[in-house]
Amino acid sequence: MNNGLDPQPRQSLRLLLRGVQLKPATLQIGTAPGKTVWLTVLLFILLTAVAEGVARSESFQAPLTPPKMGSRHYQLGHKLALLNVFSQKTGRVDCIMLGSSMVDTGFDPAAFQTGYQEMTGRNIHCFNFGIDASTAASIAALARIIVEDYHPRLLMIGTDARDYAVPKEDPDPAVVLNTPWVAYRQGEFSLEGWLLEHSYLYRYRQHLGRLARFQFEDTLWANTKLNYEILPNGFTPLSKVSTYINNPPNPADDSFEVTYYTRIYSSYQMLHENLEGLESIMEYNQSGTPVILVEMPVSDGLYYFFGNREADYNRFLTRVGELARLHHVPFWQTEPLDFIPDDGWVDYSHLNKTGAVVFSTWLGQQVARAEHQGSIKAFRP
Amino acid sequence: MTITSLHFVLFTALALAVYYLLPRRLQNVWLLFVSYVFIVSWDWTFAAVLGMVTALNFLLALRLRINDQGRRGLLWLGIGFNVLTLVFFRAAGFFLPELEAMLAFLGLSTQAGGLQILVPLGLSYYTLQTISYLVDVHRGQLKAESDFVNFALYLAYFPKLLAGPIERASAFLPKLAQPRRVDNRMIAQSVMLIFVGLVRKLMIADTLTASFIPDVFQLPAKYSPPELVFWLIIYAFALYNDFAGYTDIVRGLSGFFGIELSANFRAPYLSRNFTEFWQRWHITLSQWLRDYVYYPISRALSRCNSSYRRLANLIVPPLITMLVSGMWHGFSLNMILWGGLHGSYLIVERIPTLWQPLVPTQNQPRWRQWLGVVVVFSFVILAWVPFRWELPAAFQLWEALLNWSDIAIRYRRMLFVLPLLLGSVVLDFIQYRSEDEFIFLKWSSLTKAACMAIVLFWIFIVTAGNFEKPFVYQAF
Numbered sequence: 119m120n121n122g123l124d125p126q127p128r129q130s131l132r133l134l135l136r137g138v139q140l141k142p143a144t145l146q147i148g149t150a151p152g153k154t155v156w157l158t159v160l161l162f163i164l165l166t167a168v169a170e171g172v173a174r175s176e177s178f179q180a181p182l183t184p185p186k187m188g189s190r191h192y193q194l195g196h197k198l199a200l201l202n203v204f205s206q207k208t209g210r211v212d213c214i215m216l217g218s219s220m221v222d223t224g225f226d227p228a229a230f231q232t233g234y235q236e237m238t239g240r241n242i243h244c245f246n247f248g249i250d251a252s253t254a255a256s257i258a259a260l261a262r263i264i265v266e267d268y269h270p271r272l273l274m275i276g277t278d279a280r281d282y283a284v285p286k287e288d289p290d291p292a293v294v295l296n297t298p299w300v301a302y303r304q305g306e307f308s309l310e311g312w313l314l315e316h317s318y319l320y321r322y323r324q325h326l327g328r329l330a331r332f333q334f335e336d337t338l339w340a341n342t343k344l345n346y347e348i349l350p351n352g353f354t355p356l357s358k359v360s361t362y363i364n365n366p367p368n369p370a371d372d373s374f375e376v377t378y379y380t381r382i383y384s385s386y387q388m389l390h391e392n393l394e395g396l397e398s399i400m401e402y403n404q405s406g407t408p409v410i411l412v413e414m415p416v417s418d419g420l421y422y423f424f425g426n427r428e429a430d431y432n433r434f435l436t437r438v439g440e441l442a443r444l445h446h447v448p449f450w451q452t453e454p455l456d457f458i459p460d461d462g463w464v465d466y467s468h469l470n471k472t473g474a475v476v477f478s479t480w481l482g483q484q485v486a487r488a489e490h491q492g493s494i495k496a497f498r499p
Numbered sequence: 500m501t502i503t504s505l506h507f508v509l510f511t512a513l514a515l516a517v518y519y520l521l522p523r524r525l526q527n528v529w530l531l532f533v534s535y536v537f538i539v540s541w542d543w544t545f546a547a548v549l550g551m552v553t554a555l556n557f558l559l560a561l562r563l564r565i566n567d568q569g570r571r572g573l574l575w576l577g578i579g580f581n582v583l584t585l586v587f588f589r590a591a592g593f594f595l596p597e598l599e600a601m602l603a604f605l606g607l608s609t610q611a612g613g614l615q616i617l618v619p620l621g622l623s624y625y626t627l628q629t630i631s632y633l634v635d636v637h638r639g640q641l642k643a644e645s646d647f648v649n650f651a652l653y654l655a656y657f658p659k660l661l662a663g664p665i666e667r668a669s670a671f672l673p674k675l676a677q678p679r680r681v682d683n684r685m686i687a688q689s690v691m692l693i694f695v696g697l698v699r700k701l702m703i704a705d706t707l708t709a710s711f712i713p714d715v716f717q718l719p720a721k722y723s724p725p726e727l728v729f730w731l732i733i734y735a736f737a738l739y740n741d742f743a744g745y746t747d748i749v750r751g752l753s754g755f756f757g758i759e760l761s762a763n764f765r766a767p768y769l770s771r772n773f774t775e776f777w778q779r780w781h782i783t784l785s786q787w788l789r790d791y792v793y794y795p796i797s798r799a800l801s802r803c804n805s806s807y808r809r810l811a812n813l814i815v816p817p818l819i820t821m822l823v824s825g826m827w828h829g830f831s832l833n834m835i836l837w838g839g840l841h842g843s844y845l846i847v848e849r850i851p852t853l854w855q856p857l858v859p860t861q862n863q864p865r866w867r868q869w870l871g872v873v874v875v876f877s878f879v880i881l882a883w884v885p886f887r888w889e890l891p892a893a894f895q896l897w898e899a900l901l902n903w904s905d906i907a908i909r910y911r912r913m914l915f916v917l918p919l920l921l922g923s924v925v926l927d928f929i930q931y932r933s934e935d936e937f938i939f940l941k942w943s944s945l946t947k948a949a950c951m952a953i954v955l956f957w958i959f960i961v962t963a964g965n966f967e968k969p970f971v972y973q974a975f
Contacts, residue, residue, distance in 0.1 A: 144526070144757055145519045146682045157948030158955070165956050319960065326961045331709035332915055 166319065173318035183342050185321035188314050189297035193222075193250055193348075200352055201268065204245050207350075211268045212242040213485075216257050216399075217276030220414040221248030224469035225276060226478040227351040233482025238489070246352035251290035254281040258395035259295055263303045265407055272485070272494070273407050275399055278414045278467065279424075279434040282388040282396075355471040360463040363417035367466075375465055383423040386430040388437055396438065400445035408494050410485070411442050411449040415458050415477055420466040448493060450484060452477070510537070515755055523678050527648050530756065534657040538620055545619040552584060553651045556629040560636045560643035560650075570637060577633040585626045588619060590830045621660040623827060627787055628654060632668040634791060641669045649675045658753040662745055664761045665783040679757025689754030691939055692747045694954055695926070699744030702957050703923050707737035710916045716888060719899035723907050727900055728880075733916060734887060735880045736923050739767065742781070762936065766927040768879070771860045771871035773844040776879060784824070793820040813849050818842035833885040833893060840882040 172178050184199030186192075205211050215225045227244040235241055247264060249256070254277070261273065286295060294300055302311025313320040325337050334341040348354050367376045396411075403409040413435065424430035435451060442449035457480060462473025469477055488494045501507065514533040521529055538546040559577040563570055632653075635641035644650040653671050715722055715730045722730075746763040753760045767780035777785040797816040800808060818839070825838020851857075860868060885893040930936050939947065 144523075144679045144681050146680055147686065152944070154944045154947050154951075157944055158951040161948050161952035162955050165952050166960065169956070169960065323960055330706060330957075330961050332706075332912060333709070 170317060170319045173322050179318075179322075181338055181340065182322065182325050183336060183339055185318075185325065187297060187299040187321065188310060189293060189300070191249065191293045191297070194294060194297070196348055197247055197249060197352055200348060200350060201245055201247065201264075204243070204350060204352070205268055208243040210243065211245055211270045213244040213272035213274060214247050214264055214268065214270045215244065215274040215276055215412075216252075216261055216264070217248045217414065218252040218257075218278065218281060219248060219250040220278050220467055220469070221246060221276035222250060222352075222354045223248070223356050223464065224414055224474050224477055225274075225481070226353050226355070226471070226474040228353070229475040229478035230482040230485075233479035234486050235482075237483050237486030244351070246354075248276065248352070248354075249294065251284075252281070252294065253284045253286070253288075253291040253395070254392035254399075255286050255395035256291040256294040257281070258398045259300050259304055261399045261402070263300070265402055266303075270407065272410065273399070273402055274410045274412060274481075275396075276412050276414045277396070277438060278416065279386065279431055280382055280467075282392040282434065282438075283382050283386060284392075285389055286391050353474070355474065356464050356468070357471055358464045359461050359470060359472075360417075360465050363419045363460070363463045363466055365419055366422040367419070379420070379423040379466065383420075383430070384425050386424055386426075386433070388434060393437070393441065397441055397445065400442065400447045403445055403447050409445075409447050410488075410494065411438065411447055412481060413438075413449070413451045413453060414467070415452045415469065415473070416467045417458075417463055423466075448488060450481075452480075455480075510540075511752060511755075518756060519681075526679070527652055527675055530657075531648055531652045531655060534652065534655040534660065537657040538655065538660065541620050545621075548584075548588075548619040548622070549625065549655055550651075552581070552625065552629060553654050555580060556633065556654075557644070557647055557650050560633055561645070563633065563636050563643060574633055574637040578630055581626045581629050581633075585622060586830070588622055621662070624660070624663045624665055625654045627665050627784070627827075628668065631787060631791055635667070635669055641672075644668070644672055646676075656753075656758070658749040658756070658758075659760055661749075662742070663781075663783055664746060664750070664763045665787050666761060667787075670761070674758050681755060681757045685754050685757065687940055688937055689751040691937060692751030692754065694751075694951055695939070696744045696747030696749075696751060697958060698926070698954055699740040699747060699923070701744075702954065703919050703926075704737050704739075704741035704744055706919055707733050707740070707916065710912065710919075712912065716892065716896060719896045720902075722899065723905045724900050724903055725908050726913075727896065729908075729913055731880045731883065733920065735768070735876075735883050736920055738883065738887075739764070739780075740923055765936070766931040768876050768924075769872055769927060769931050770875050771863075771868045773841070773848050773875055773878075775860065776875055777841075777845075784827075788820050788824055792823050793817070796820070809853065813853065814846050817845035817849075821845065828886070831889075833888065833890050836890065836893070837882055837886040840878075840885070844878055844882075 184195040186195040187198065189195065201211070201214075213230075215221055215227075215230075217225075225246045225248060227246055230244050231242055247260065249260065252260070257275065261275075264270065265273065284290060286292065298308045298311040299314040302308055302315055328334075328337045336342055346354050346356075367379075400409050400411070416431075421427045421431055431453075435453065439449050439451075458469065458473045458476055462469055462476055464470045464473075485494070510533075514529075518526055518529055535546050535549075538549060556577060559573060559580075563573050563577075632641070636643045644653070649672055652675060653666070653668055659666060710733065711730060712722075715727070716734075719727055743764040746760075750760045750762070761783050763782050763784075765779045765782065767776055770776035770779050793816045796819055797812055800812045800815060803811070819842075821838040821840075821842030822835060823838070824841070825834040825836070828834045828837070860871070863871075881897070884896050888896065930938060935941075939950070942950075
C-alpha cells in the first residue's frame with residue numbers, strides 16, 4: 119500500500135522513530151534509550167513512593183524533630199506538628215488562638231478551658247498558635263491555612279500594637295510569609311510549595327540529608343536542646359518574673375527589648391498591609407468561623423516607648439475597634455481591666471505563666487458569657 | 500561553577516547541544532570558547548593568565564621546531580617561564596606578607612585588605628602539560644602543534660581544567676584532530692563513569708568528610724590511638740573518593756564530547772608495594788613525574804662513572820621525584836615532608852634489590868601480597884598526616900598515635916561510617932578483581948538500574964540538592 123511517501127524517506131522515518139540518527143557528525147546513537155534507562159526511572163519512582171510511605175509513618179516521624187515546612191522560623195514547624203497531634207488526639211479543635219509571641223507565652227489553653235468550663239460545665243479543646251514576631255499580615259496567612267485544615271469552631275486573635283507597625287518585608291514576618299509552603303497555601307504556585315504540601319518525604323528531606331551527614335542536633339528529638347518548652351497545647355509557659363514593668367525604660371539601656379520597642383513604637387504607624395491582614399481574618403466571621411479579637415495585655419511601662427504615649431496606643435485600639443465593628447467581630451479590650459498581677463509579667467508586653475493563667479481564665483469566662491448572651495455561637499451543641 | 504552544581508549541568512548541556520550540531524573544525528573552536536567561558540565564570544584574570552601561558556608556549560614550541568641552534572636554551576626558557584609562573588602564583592601566600600611589610604617599611608601602603616593574588620584555576624595542571632609538551636617537541640617525540648585553537652584547547656579543555664587528568668599532548672592533540680564519534684558504547688561508559696563518580700563524591704567522600712568528629716585531629720590527645728587510626732583511615736578514603744570521584748565525573752563528561760580522558764586511579768589502596776601505589780594513585784601525575792623528573796635524573800646518574808652509581812640511583816631519583824611531587828601539591832614544609840616520606844618509602848622498598856633480583860609482586864605468595872597491601876596502606880595513611888595538617892599538628896597526631904595508655908573507643912559514630920567505608924572498598928575490589936573499570940556495564944539491566952535509582956535517590960532526596968562541595972584536589 120502506498121501512503122504517498124517514497125520508500126527511502128519512509129525507511130528513514132522508521133529508523134528515526136526507532137532512535138537511529140542519519141549520518142550525524144558526532145552523535146551516533148544506534149538504538150533508542152535502552153531497558154536500563156526505563157528500569158532506572160521506574161525503580162526511582164518506586165523507591166521514592168516507598169520512601170514517601172515510610173515518611174508518612176508515625177514510627178519514622180516519632181524520633182525526628184518536626185519538619186520546618188521550608189521555613190527558617192524555629193517555631194512554625196513545631197507548632198504545626200503539635201497542632202496536628204493535638205487535633206488527632208482530641209478528635210476536634212474547638213478553638214485556636216493566633217498571634218505573636220504575646221499569645222505564645224500569654225495564652226494558656228488549659229486555664230482558658232477551666233474558665234470556660236466553670237461557667238458552662240462543658241469541656242472544650244483549645245490550641246495556642248502564637249508564633250514569635252508575627253504581624254497581622256503573617257497571622258492572616260497562617261489563619262487561612264489553619265481554618266482550611268482544622269476547621270476550628272472559634273478563631274481567637276490575640277492582638278497588640280506591634281502587629282500593625284512592622285512591614286511585610288521585615289525579616290520577622292518575611293520568615294513566615296516568604297516560605298514557599300505558606301505562599302503556596304495563599305494561592306501562589308511554586309514547585310517547592312506544592313512538594314512541601316503534598317510530600318512528607320520532601321518535608322523530611324533536610325532531616326535525611328542531615329542524618330546522612332551525621333548531624334543529629336536539630337534532627338533527632340533526643341539530641342535537640344530547646345531553650346524553651348512548648349506544651350502539647352501550643353502554650354510556651356515562662357516562669358521569669360519582671361521587676362521593671364511599670365517603670366520608664368532607661369535611655370542608656372541598649373538591651374534588645376528596649377532598642378526594639380523604641381524602634382517600633384517611637385513614631386508609631388499602623389501599616390495598611392497589616393490592617394488588611396486583620397480584615398481578611400475577620401472575614402471568616404461571615405463565612406462560618408466565629409472570630410474574636412482580644413487585646414493582649416501590656417504593662418504600663420510599655421507606653422513610655424510610644425512617641426505620644428497612651429495617645430498612640432489608643433489610636434491602635436480605636437482603629438482596630440472600628441474595623442471589628444465593621445466586620446461584626448467582638449473586640450475585647452483588656453487595658454481598662456488592669457487585672458494582671460505585678461508578678462505576672464516577663465517583660466513590658468509578655469505574660470509569664472502566672473499572668474497567662476489570669477488572662478486565659480478571664481478569656482474563657484468571657485467567651486462563656488458572650489455565648490450565654492448569644493453574641494457568639496461557637497460551642498453550643 | 501563547581502562541576503556538581505546545577506549551573507554546570509545546564510552549562511554542559513548547552514555546550515553539548517551546540518557541539519553536536521557543529522562540523523568538526525568548528526567543534527574545537529566552540530569547545531575552546533565554552534572552556535574560556537567556564538574559566539571566566541570563576542575569574543577573568545584566570546583566563547588572561549591561561550591565554551598568556553598558551554600563547555607563549557605555542558610560539559616557543561614553533562621556534563623549537565624550526566630553530567636547530569640554541570634549541571636547548573629555548574627549551575629551558577620555556578620550562579623556566581612555566582615553572583616561575585607556577586611558583587609565583589603558588590608561593591604568593593608566602594612572599595606577599597613579606598613584600599607588604601617591606602612596602603610598609605618604605606612608607607608605601609597597599610590597598611585595604613592588603614595584596615592578594617589568586618592562584619589561577621587549573622594552573623598546576625596546565626603548566627605540567629606545557630612543560631611536557633615543550634620537552635616532547637624538543638626531544639622530537641612530538642611535532643609542534645601548528646593549530647593554535649587545538650593547542651589552546653589542549654590546555655583549556657574545561658572538563659579537565661580544574662584538577663586534571665594531566666593529559667599528554669602526544670595523546671590528546673591527535674584526538675582533537677580526529678572526527679569524534681559518540682556512540683552507544685561511549686555513552687554507556689560515560690554514564691557509568693559519571694554515576695560511579697557521583698557515588699564516590701556525593702555518597703562516600705562528602706559523607707565521610709561530614710562524619711569527622713570536629714576536634715579529632717585538632718586535639719588528638721583527647722582520643723585513643725585506635726580511634727585516631729580509624730579516623731585517619733576515614734580521611735584517607737574520603738580524600739581518595741573525592742579525587743577519584745572528580746576524575747570519573749569529568750571523564751564521563753568528556754566522553755559525551757567524544758574525547759576520552761586518561762584514568763587517574765586504579766584501586767590505589769589495594770597496592771601491594773609503594774611502586775605499585777604510585778602506578779595506581781593520581782596516575783597521570785605519577786607518570787608525568789616519572790617521565791620528566793625520575794627518568795632524566797636516573798639517566799643522568801647512570802651516565803656518571805662513580806662507584807656509588809647504583810646506590811645513588813636507588814636514592815636520588817625517587818627522593819627528588821617525590822619531593823617535587825610534594826612541592827607541586829604545595830609550597831609548605833608539611834607537603835615537602837609528605838613527599839620526602841613517600842620518597843623514603845620507595846627507597847627502603849628497593850634496598851633489597853642491591854643484593855637480590857626483584858621478585859615480581861604477582862609471583863609472590865598470596866599471603867605476602869596481602870601483607871604488602873596492609874603495610875603499604877598503613878604507611879600511606881601515616882603520610883597523609885602531613886599532607887592534610889601543618890607540621891606541629893602532624894607531629895602531635897603522630898605522637899598521640901604512639902600513646903597506647905588509653906585504648907577506649909567511642910564506637911557509635913564509627914558504626915555509622917563503617918558501611919560507607921566498606922562500600923568504597925567493595926567498589927574498588929570489584930574493579931580491581933575484574934581489571935576492568937567498566938565491569939559494571941556487564942551487570943544485568945536490573946542490577947544497573949537498581950544501583951542508578953539508589954544513586955539518584957541519594958542525590959535528589961537524601962542530600963536535598965546540597966551537593967556543591969568543592970573537590971579537594973581543586974585546591975592544588
